[in-house]
Amino acid sequence: MESFELVILGGGFAGMCAAVEAGESGASVLLLEKESELGGSTVLSSGYMAFAGTDMQEKKGIEDSTQSLVNDLIEVGGRVNKKELIDSYGEHQLKTYHWLVDHGIEFRTLQAVSGHSVPRGHTIDPHQGIQSLYKVVKELPNVMIRFNAPAKRLLKNDMGRIGQVLYEANGKEQIVAATKGVLIASGGFAKSEELLKLFAPQLNGALRISGEGSHGDGLQMAWEHGAWVPDLPYLSGTYGFHPSANSVVKSQGLAFYKGGIIVNQLGVRFIDESLSYKVLGNAALRQPEGISYQIWDQTVMEKAVADDPLYDFDLLKRRRLLYQVDTIDELADCIDVPVKVLEHTITTYNSGIQSGTEPEFGRKSLTHNYGKPTPIEKAPFYAFESTVAMLATYAGIAVNTKGQVLNPYDEPISGLYAAGEVTGGFHGAGYVTGSSLGKCAVFGRLAVLDALKKETKV
The missing domain is CATH 3.90.700.10 (Succinate dehydrogenase/fumarate reductase flavoprotein, catalytic domain)
Structure with a gap:
């Protein structure tokens, strides 16, 4: 059986940020992508990212603060989003912005967008963002990406910890071990009519625009092991x-x-x-x-x-x-x-x-x-x-500020992490433009640092 320290499910923005972070930390990483290319729903997004206190704002004379960003996220979320997640985003957002710039992400313009009290919609070309991270990954010999390799189930090891992934490659089922953790970054379920009928029948008349792989696979794999889902009633279209x-x-x-x-x-x-x-x-x-x-x-x-x-x-x-x-x-x-x-x-x-x-x-x-x-x-x-x-489901499995997946009692499920669209608790009853890609980057990296037990530097 193959073995890696970290196995990442999904090659969208959250998965790729996590792969770069883990790879540069020296960990052995396997990223499984169910489609034939990277990007998922990220490449269909508007490319906005929500950051406060950046050099781009300063050049335009825009006064902003982390606290103002946090306040907007909580207010637009109807105060039903998890404050600890919002506070953690605020704490790490500016360093994450600089990390993305340092890794080749090109921020093009700054706009006033939905949910913000000042212009803080920093735009990227999502394709350029994914490809920049992929370029970094290809230079890391300890990071491997397998395409057309959908994950099927999460398995526990002898210690009762999530430590293996059953996946399919070349028409055959295989099992890979993850000694430090499994990170679900598989996106949402905007392409699953079955799940949408169950959890969002009010959206039956909405168009279906999302990544082709958005069928809720990661959500269901986490459910099997007791993951809690806090905010499905707030599912909304765009x-x-x-x-x-x-x-x-x-x-x-x-x-x-x-x-x-x-x-x-x-x-x-x-x-x-x-x-x-x-x-x-x-x-x-x-x-x-x-x-x-x-x-x-x-x-x-x-x-x-x-x-x-x-x-x-x-x-x-x-x-x-x-x-x-x-x-x-x-x-x-x-x-x-x-x-x-x-x-x-x-x-x-x-x-x-x-x-x-x-x-x-x-x-x-x-x-x-x-x-x-x-x-x-x-x-x-x-x-x-x-x-x-x-476009995306913006609701999903419960996580804490370390990216650990939680059960209904707020207890971490050992060995299991999640980041990106598959997670819940962050957006609440509304949505602030740019917070989706923003949380992908912030919590994708935080999850890796906890799994590898590295000092938080995000």
């Missing part, structure tokens, strides 16, 4: 996708965070657009046919950010996904909503924004506590048909 979006072409735009509004097929608003796009997604799915429209004007259009996966409105225009007209009457005709209703909706909104007391839903900002909304009044006007997608 708002802002065009109905034609799929895993190949992820057509998404969030113009409402730059000042647009959202209306349903009746032409009326139904929520404060500054809220987390998870909350927006829940509300949008309850609208007729689960379809709504983002409406904005030229003032918002001029805030577009080229090559940004959320704010490149010109790209949506080039893909012919936008309606562009000179009057609100024409816009209502394009999206087939009552003209008088849409005119009243926009007039009421504009009046409220100008007076500082938006009457319907109390909108005061562009996103969370940041930015000032502007009236929708400068032609041309735009509309973007939008719906909700299951």
